[in-house]
Amino acid sequence: MANTILVKNFLEDTGPIDLQIRLVAGSSGLDKEIRVGDINRPGLTLAGFYEFFAYDRIQIFGLGESAYLRQLSDTQKRHVLEKFFSYDVLCCVFTHNEEPDRQFVEFADQKGVPVFVTLKDTTKFTSSLVYLLNEAFAPTLTLHGTFIDVYGIGVLLIGKSGVGKSECALELVERGHRFIADDVVLVKRVDESILMGSGSPLLKHHMEIRGLGIINVKDIFGIRSVRDRKRVELVVVLEEWVQNKEYDRLGLEETTYPLLDMHVPSIMVPVRPGRNIPIIVETAALNQRLKKLGIFTARDLDQNIQENLKRENGNG
Amino acid sequence: MTEREVVVKSDAGVHARPAMMIVREAMKYSCEVKLIKEDVEADCKSIMSVLGLAIVSGSRLVIRASGEGEEKVVDAIVSMIENNFTIHEKPAEKN
Numbered sequence: 001m002a003n004t005i006l007v008k009n010f011l012e013d014t015g016p017i018d019l020q021i022r023l024v025a026g027s028s029g030l031d032k033e034i035r036v037g038d039i040n041r042p043g044l045t046l047a048g049f050y051e052f053f054a055y056d057r058i059q060i061f062g063l064g065e066s067a068y069l070r071q072l073s074d075t076q077k078r079h080v081l082e083k084f085f086s087y088d089v090l091c092c093v094f095t096h097n098e099e100p101d102r103q104f105v106e107f108a109d110q111k112g113v114p115v116f117v118t119l120k121d122t123t124k125f126t127s128s129l130v131y132l133l134n135e136a137f138a139p140t141l142t143l144h145g146t147f148i149d150v151y152g153i154g155v156l157l158i159g160k161s162g163v164g165k166s167e168c169a170l171e172l173v174e175r176g177h178r179f180i181a182d183d184v185v186l187v188k189r190v191d192e193s194i195l196m197g198s199g200s201p202l203l204k205h206h207m208e209i210r211g212l213g214i215i216n217v218k219d220i221f222g223i224r225s226v227r228d229r230k231r232v233e234l235v236v237v238l239e240e241w242v243q244n245k246e247y248d249r250l251g252l253e254e255t256t257y258p259l260l261d262m263h264v265p266s267i268m269v270p271v272r273p274g275r276n277i278p279i280i281v282e283t284a285a286l287n288q289r290l291k292k293l294g295i296f297t298a299r300d301l302d303q304n305i306q307e308n309l310k311r312e313n314g315n316g
Numbered sequence: 317m318t319e320r321e322v323v324v325k326s327d328a329g330v331h332a333r334p335a336m337m338i339v340r341e342a343m344k345y346s347c348e349v350k351l352i353k354e355d356v357e358a359d360c361k362s363i364m365s366v367l368g369l370a371i372v373s374g375s376r377l378v379i380r381a382s383g384e385g386e387e388k389v390v391d392a393i394v395s396m397i398e399n400n401f402t403i404h405e406k407p408a409e410k411n
Contacts, residue, residue, distance in 0.1 A: 144359040161343075161361035183364035200368040208363045214332075 005136040007032045007091050007114050017128050020119040021093065025105040029112035032090060034058070037133035039126060042092075043068065046080055055087035058129065062122035066098040074103070081107045089113045093129075095122040138188045138196075139260050147185045147197045147230070149178040150285035154197055154230035156185065156264075157281070158257075159238030163271055166209055168238070171278040178227045179217045182207040187232060189260045198229040234288045235264050236281055241272035251298040254291075265291070317382040318390045323374065326400040330371035332363075334401045339363050341392050347383025349393070360393070 008030035010019055023030075040057040043065050061069075072080060085107045091114040094100055100108075100115055108115045118125050146157040146165040150172060157165045166182055173179050181199030188196045199205070205218040205226050218226045235257035247270050248255075256263035267284050271277060290297065324330065330338070342349040342360035349360035353375055358365040360379070371377065377397070381389050 142356050144362065144365055161359060183362045184358070184368040202370055203364055203368045206364065214363070 005034045005133070006030070007034060009136075010116065014132055017132055019125065019128055019132070021116040023114060024094075024100065024117050025108040025115040026091070026111070026113045028109075029091065029114045032114070034090065034133070034136075037130075037137040039129060041065070042084070046084065048080075050083070053087060055089045058090060059092045060122060060126060060129075061092055061094045061098070061100070063096055063098070066094060066096070066100075069101070069104070077103055085111045085113065091116070093118055093125065095120060095125050135188070135190055138190045140189075141187045141260050142200075143185050143187060144183060145185045146182045147180040147199070147232070148172050149180060149227055149230045150282055151177070151289065153285040153288050154180070154233045155281060155285055156187075156197060156232050156235045157238060158235060159271075160240075162210075163238045163240060164277060165238060166207055168277045168281060169207065170209060172281060173217060173221050173225050175278065175282070176225075177282075179205065179207070179221075179225055180227055180230055187259055189262065193262070195232040195259055195262055195264065196229055197232045232259065232264055234285060235259070235266035236284060237266060237268045238271050238277065239268060241270040241275075245270075250302075251287075252302060317380060318386040319378060319380040320390050320394050321376065321378050322394045322397045323376050324371055324397055325373060326397075327373050329373050329375070330366065330369070332367065335363055335366040337396060337401055338366055338393055341396060342389060345381070345383075345385040345389040347381050347386050347389060349379070349381040349386075349389055351393075352378040352380060 010021060011023060011030075036057055038054070038057045040054040040059050041062065042053075042059045045053045046065060046068055069077060069080070081103060089111070092100075092108070093116045095118050097117060097119050099117055105115065107113075120128065143158070144161075145159075146169045148155055148157070148169050157168060159165055169179060169182060180197065181203075184200040184203055186198050186200060188198075190196045206214055206216055208214050237257065247268065251267075255266050255268070257266035258264075265288060269277060269280055269284075287297065326334070328334075338351070339361055351358045351360050351366060351369060353369045353371060356369060358369045360366065360381075369375075379390050379393050381387075
């Protein structure tokens with residue numbers, strides 16, 4: 001999916017973040033594409049310093065910029081705005097509910113530069129905007145798997161078609177865990193250390209179970225059985241049991257699965273008829289929670305045994 | 317690896333039934349089959365995955381397979397899409 005965001009997207013649904021903005025001028029430029037996730041305070045530029053003018057970023061007019069424009073005479077302001085709008089400015093946002101004056105609106109309309117006014121103060125607006133832009137520009141990956149929240153750990157089940165991911169998810173939902181996505185999982189690196197997983201908006205909470213067809217998990221199991229997004233914290237790779245293959249029996253080593261240049265803790269679970277995979281996934285999630293708290297069972301046990309052996313040796 | 321491009325012409329796009337036909341065809345082969353639309357990859361053996369691509373009339377798709385029978389499966393799916401999902405539909409059998 002291409003990561004493009006248009007200026008007009010600010011006026012649409014922005015999810016949990018409300019920018020509290022309205023458009024006051026330049027509606028003809030609403031289809032402009034935002035290419036960089038940075039912002040610019042144009043104070044220096046308005047005062048006449050045009051070197052390093054990042055006109056292709058979102059321009060934030062705070063109280064300072066508004067006050068500066070207000071104290072200019074009409075002719076001065078015309079000069080300032082003429083120069084400012086001679087650049088291909090992306091869009092402008094006035095914070096603190098400060099309305100731009102008529103002259104500003106005229107220039108913006110003429111040049112097709114969208115101008116917004118927000119009720120928020122500059123710092124709050126900037127942080128909301130940076131959050132939204134970060135989300136929009138975050139590297140994204142679509143992968144084939146099943147994503148479910150098990151005891152508060154976002155568990156991504158990966159494996160070939162038909163290995164039993166969906167059935168496993170169904171059993172986990174039945175046990176009270178929350179379903180996020182099946183088959184199509186969108187993973188976003190929203191921060192250097194955070195991977196966020198969600199489902200495709202089109203397929204929301206639907207799942208295909210062979211023999212049943214397509215079901216809606218939310219309708220069947222109710223609202224408490226689903227959630228929209230969750231951090232990806234554990235990858236469980238389901239694999240058909242291969243005779244004579246060595247599977248991890250100790251869990252001393254921590255294995256990881258590469259996702260968007262990050263290393264997510266992972267385990268490999270061999271599947272064969274009669275094995276109760278959901279309970280293994282549940283236990284893996286709980287074990288992962290313990291590890292997050294610094295409790296590493298396999299290593300602790302190994303250490304105990306080694307100390308014991310040392311003592312025995314000393315006595316003997 | 318075998319790969320071919322095809323443009324969807326059927327007016328209704330790939331909704332549930334055509335998606336099922338694609339999946340059913342892909343399932344006949346053991347190889348890995350992918351359907352790619354605008355850099356988004358879908359597993360051809362998963363209905364939800366294929367439906368999630370939101371393939372409409374005019375969508376340009378790449379069918380990519382690797383493994384045993386890769387050429388056959390790519391040919392079969394391409395011809396299915398080119399024929400607007402008609403030739404593979406068998407008439408309902410009467411009892």
